[in-house]
Amino acid sequence: xxxxxxxxxxxxxxxxxxxxxxxxxxxxxxxxxxxxxxxxxxxxxxxxxxxxxxxxxxxxxxxxxxxxxxxxxxxxxxxxxxxxxxxxxxxxxxxxxxxxxxxxxxxxxxxxxxxxxxxxxxxxxxxxxxxxxxxxxxxxxxxxxxxxxxxxxxxxxxxxxxxxxxxxxxxxxxxxxxxxxxxxxxxxxxxxxxxxxxxxxxxxxxxxxxxxxxxxxxxxxxxxxxxxxxxxxxxxxxxxxxxxxxxxxxxxxxxxxxxxxxxxxxxxx
Amino acid sequence: xxxxxxxxxxxxxxxxxxxxxxxxxxxxxxxxxxxxxxxxxxxxxxxxxxxxxxxxxxxxxxxxxxxxxxxxxxxxxxxxxxxxxxxxxxxxxxxxxxxxxxxxxxxxxxxxxxxxxxxxxxxxxxxxxxxxxxxxxxxxxxxxxxxxxxxxxxxxxxxxxxxxxxxxxxxxxxxxxxxxxxxxxxxxxxxxxxxxxxxxxxxxxxxxxxxxxxxxxxxxxxxxxxxxxxxxxxxxxxxxxxxxxxxxxxxxxxxx
Numbered sequence: 001x002x003x004x005x006x007x008x009x010x011x012x013x014x015x016x017x018x019x020x021x022x023x024x025x026x027x028x029x030x031x032x033x034x035x036x037x038x039x040x041x042x043x044x045x046x047x048x049x050x051x052x053x054x055x056x057x058x059x060x061x062x063x064x065x066x067x068x069x070x071x072x073x074x075x076x077x078x079x080x081x082x083x084x085x086x087x088x089x090x091x092x093x094x095x096x097x098x099x100x101x102x103x104x105x106x107x108x109x110x111x112x113x114x115x116x117x118x119x120x121x122x123x124x125x126x127x128x129x130x131x132x133x134x135x136x137x138x139x140x141x142x143x144x145x146x147x148x149x150x151x152x153x154x155x156x157x158x159x160x161x162x163x164x165x166x167x168x169x170x171x172x173x174x175x176x177x178x179x180x181x182x183x184x185x186x187x188x189x190x191x192x193x194x195x196x197x198x199x200x201x202x203x204x205x206x207x208x209x210x211x212x213x214x215x216x217x218x219x220x221x222x223x224x225x226x227x228x229x230x231x232x233x234x235x236x237x238x239x240x241x242x243x244x245x246x247x248x249x250x251x252x253x254x255x256x257x258x259x260x261x262x263x264x265x266x267x268x269x
Numbered sequence: 270x271x272x273x274x275x276x277x278x279x280x281x282x283x284x285x286x287x288x289x290x291x292x293x294x295x296x297x298x299x300x301x302x303x304x305x306x307x308x309x310x311x312x313x314x315x316x317x318x319x320x321x322x323x324x325x326x327x328x329x330x331x332x333x334x335x336x337x338x339x340x341x342x343x344x345x346x347x348x349x350x351x352x353x354x355x356x357x358x359x360x361x362x363x364x365x366x367x368x369x370x371x372x373x374x375x376x377x378x379x380x381x382x383x384x385x386x387x388x389x390x391x392x393x394x395x396x397x398x399x400x401x402x403x404x405x406x407x408x409x410x411x412x413x414x415x416x417x418x419x420x421x422x423x424x425x426x427x428x429x430x431x432x433x434x435x436x437x438x439x440x441x442x443x444x445x446x447x448x449x450x451x452x453x454x455x456x457x458x459x460x461x462x463x464x465x466x467x468x469x470x471x472x473x474x475x476x477x478x479x480x481x482x483x484x485x486x487x488x489x490x491x492x493x494x495x496x497x498x499x500x501x502x503x504x505x506x507x508x509x510x511x512x513x514x515x516x517x518x519x520x521x522x523x524x525x
Contacts, residue, residue, distance in 0.1 A: 143382070
């Protein structure tokens with residue numbers, strides 16, 4: 001072992017570890033650079049169209065079954081749980097509109113976002129993390145290609161496009177679940193159910209849900225990619241990337257939900 | 270095994286001067302000087318953790334040096350723009366220790382990936398021909414539709430080399446090409462490195478701690494010890510010494 005006092009280069013190389021607060025700001029700056037790089041490179045040619053479609057298919061296909069099941073069950077359960085409160089006021093006829101508004105405004109975007117954060121976010125985090133660990137990302141770099149464009153831009157865009165579609169799909173499946181429950185209990189026809197539920201839904205509801213879903217999709221894609229792309233060496237890093245992708249994305253989705261409810265509430269009042 | 274001649278009279282394709290690199294408090298490279306001449310295979314030997322892989326990662330710009338100059342094909346790697354670096358990387362092939370094949374792609378797609386993104390004027394037929402020709406050159410045309418997970422370690426190394434060669438680089442950097450392979454496959458990889466040198470006229474740096482590989486492929490050998498090249502020359506010149514830091518390498522590989 002070389003004596004540090006005798007070797008000035010070793011002394012110069014000594015780096016003082018940053019404190020907790022400094023580390024937090026460094027991470028935030030790193031995240032900012034990552035997002036800025038996406039906006040700088042993601043929309044410029046050459047476009048990875050084939051990979052973008054593949055990712056859209058993967059994200060949609062990977063989550064469709066779980067989202068269908070969850071959405072359908074949520075529709076049934078929400079209707080069933082809401083009935084006693086409404087029947088106290090003799091207002092069970094409001095069930096379809098209540099379910100429609102609840103599903104479209106909050107339940108569908110939130111459910112889809114949380115499920116996608118678990119399924120898609122972890123998958124992106126683990127995939128990119130393992131590619132980083134096995135030097136596949138470095139291999140793309142040294143072959144004069146842009147791995148960020150191929151791996152990150154396509155996944156973030158695919159999540160941003162696909163999650164809104166899945167959100168409306170969840171709302172539709174949830175409505176079918178609610179319809180099943182309502183028609184079995186009250187004998188309401190499908191036509192009457194949809195007429196009642198859809199007439200209460202406004203353009204603002206659809207806009208708000210779409211914007212929220214776009215935001216959730218972007219968050220899931222970005223967090224998953226950031227965690228995976230920057231994962232540390234080793235298999236432990238891959239696990240951490242997948243786990244952090246889910247936890248951080250879910251946390252951010254709840255914050256975005258609260259903020260957007262407040263924001264769109266301003267337009268309703 | 271016959272020793273290969275040195276090619277020190279040809280032009281320099283890589284020139285490294287006073288290269289320093291640290292990771293935290295660990296000073297890996299301490300003022301490294303090294304030249305690679307056109308057409309030669311230079312073997313860099315050293316124990317694990319001595320900075321051999323760091324050295325070649327700095328050459329392709331995957332890592333940045335703390336101090337010193339790295340000139341590749343007359344371009345200073347740490348002073349050029351990202352666009353210029355990408356253009357330079359087309360001329361420098363890098364074969365990774367674990368092959369780094371793209372798991373989600375077939376062998377064909379692995380080879381197509383760098384080609385279609387860097388030579389956009391090629392037709393589908395030309396791309397297919399280039400892929401097949403390169404796989405044929407490494408003797409693995411039959412694996413064209415297989416996934417990397419279906420290949421053996423030696424096959425993965427060969428495909429990794431083929432993927433690198435498909436861009437026709439002037440310089441090849443091999444990171445531990447024989448690590449983790451059986452002796453027969455090591456021999457095949459050594460032969461392949463020599464074939465690549467002859468057929469594609471590449472200049473190469475081969476990182477290894479396998480002396481059989483060093484002797485078989487190297488025109489010159491450089492021994493990295495304590496962050497610097499302590500010995501540099503032909504295989505015989507490097508190992509004709511009583512240096513206690515060098516002798517164990519030879520003894521382990523050729524006596525034990």
